[in-house]
Amino acid sequence: MIIAQTPDGKKQDIFVADYHFHIWNAAKDNWLRPDLAKGWINCFYDYTKALSPPEYVWDWDTYAYYGEEKALHDVFLDGGVDMAIFEPQTLMYFYHKGFSNVDAIGGYVTKWPDRLVMGSRWDPRDGEKGKALLEEQVKKFRIRPFQMRNVKLYTAEWKEENGGMSRGWRLDSKEAFDFLEKNRELGINVQVAHKGPTVWPLDKDAFDIGDVDTAATSFPDMKFVVTHIGLPRLDDFCWVATQDKNIYAGMAVAMAFVHNRPRYFAEMMANLLYWLGPDRILFSADYALWHPKWIIQDFLNFEMPEDLKKEYGVDLTMEIKKKILGENTAKVWGIDIEQQKKKLKNDELSKKLHIQPRTIKIGEAAKKGKPLAR
């Protein structure tokens, strides 16, 4: 829980839900194909270093595998996040036991079911076996009404298939639609779509979100969160999301611009607010890529520059920030904020870590209209 304190002394509670949270294992003993496994985690590390305040960049070994205790401490105690939703990314072609798989994180969810929310994943290339596994996971992890309501759909996952290697899949394929039907049957109504650099065939644009558009139109009762707001295709994303009201802007990665690229962050927010409005933007620090402690602090202190307010006719008020930080995600996942607030005052994790509401003073660290970095 965050308590935002404005210069006039007024305080208000802010419920924070992070839709895109990870505990990964990229330690060397988990590398199946070392070049790819190393290339993956090093790329993450570069993202972290590029956008973090330097004091939040860990040494490489800690970064590769930080474990459950550190994650809980950083996110819930230091960060002030109330609930975090797992988005697994298995990458079985790169890592022996996967990068961040459902089995590894399942135990944490059953231990802290009011804090950590289980999200699974599927891959249409897994066929009937994949569907059966999904059913099992719903039985096992639907221990709260908001648990097991989402899957992360990483379309650029490499997979051994028919003796060769397949570099990805599309969300508008018949096989993917079969899985979406299965999701509907199981009440998994949030699809977290994540584009990566490869997809079959390789001459097509891997970042094209046309397949999400098709799926969102075909399954209007479901919600589609496009993670990292469709970057590097923000323009397509805004256009598609303007038409499909069941598409949401997932702020993982995008959020981190707020600290050392505030003008770029401002332009991005102005566009999202202009095209989508304030009700379909979801906060994430994308832990452990970035630490929620500074991201939340910077975001609450962020002010939309006057020229963009005027040009786009939008603003980022405290009410809108509250929506983005938790209210929108709570709606999508069916989380009752008031009920959850009461529960989290004294849940097992609060007792274990001595979690107290985190006070953030607004207006002290505000970066007003900083010029473009370049």
Next chain:
Amino acid sequence: MAEIAQGDLKERVLRALSTVTDPELDEPITDLGFVKDLSVSKDGEVSVDLVTSTFWCSPNFVYMMLEEARDVVANLPGISEVRVRLEGHHDADRINAGINAGQSFSECYESEADGNLEALNRMIRTRALRSRLYSMAAAMGRSGVTPAQLLGLSRSDIAAAGTTFLVTSGGTTHRISDPADVQRVSRYLSFLDGLGRAGGPLAIWDLEGNRPETADFGSALTLGRLAKANFSLNAELCRALLSARMGRDSSS
């Protein structure tokens, strides 16, 4: 003498490379820091080492960029051989072999590709055109040319005058002299002229040279602005990532 000539050749190679853009960012690869090393022998053998901002950049766009880099250098007079080498990329070996053997993308990737990169290239260049059109329209607006007036202009109504541009619209001449605005106009014009459409309208909306719809020009420019915002965001992220990457590579 030979050294001077060689230095001059290297300069020309760099200038040629500065015309190659990263298609997803619409910025020159030389500005982005992608040219890591360049050597030119006295016999005109050129070797270009390129690096991208991440290990995972899409093979298709990387291939486009490398093909173009290879071709602009090979087309310079005095070049006997060009070797382009991509470093630190998940598919570097395959891409390097394909580029240096003169293979097309579909030859390089065979069963993993359905065809060549024309459609992808057109998609991304259309965005670049629209982004640049928006930037030019904004620059024109600051110099007193309204969007409606811009739509009525031909390519021949704008001309460079020293470090400025002169625009003739309805009998009035407007001067664009702010250096950033001059750059915006210049970037659009180089794209337009590159399409070989010197005789047509100034403002076009697609690679075929069609004009934007008059009634919808406002919303077209809004889309252009969004395309520009997207390019800027991606380019900034890539610069930040490349800088982090280079820092890591030299320290390990």
